[in-house]
Amino acid sequence: MNLTQEDWWAKLQEDENAVVLDVRTADECLDGVIPGAINIDIYKGQGFVYQVDELDKSKNYYVYCKAGGRSAQACHIMSQMGFSTTYNLMGGFSEWDGPVDELK
Template sequence: MNLSEQEWWDKAQKDSNAVILDVRTQDEWNRGIIPGAINIDIYKGQGFIYAVEELDKTKNYYVYCAAGARSGQACGIMSQLGFETTYNLVGGISQWGGPVTMP
């Protein structure tokens, strides 16, 4: 499900079962992250799938990338792998007005 920045962040903050997932590259990750995020690079292909399969499917995933395209793709892949709840941040971190920290 695609959510606007405000909806995505508010929902993640109120969700005790939330996991924030950054699907950007290591270089992008090193430039700053949304607080609390974990990183699994979608460009790793099969490696991405292996890493995602290790995650807890009972959690709710708040997924972002730079602009929203890769995270949308990641949500689709995760859905196919049996994840029931994924939220894509529309516009990604490039349009993010919320907090950013260094990893």
């Protein structure tokens, strides 16, 4: 499901079963990450599928990339893999004005 930044963040704040998933490249993550995010690069192809398959399918996934395209694709792949709840951040990190953590 595609959500605006405001809806995505509001829903995330109320969700005790949430996982934030960043599907950008490691280099892109150097620009900062949304707090608590785990990073699995969608460009890794089958490697992405293998890593995502190890995640808990009962959780709710809040997925983002740089602009919203790759994260929408990730949500589609995840739903095909049996994940029931995925939320795509429309506009992605490039339009994000919420909190940001710097990578250490």
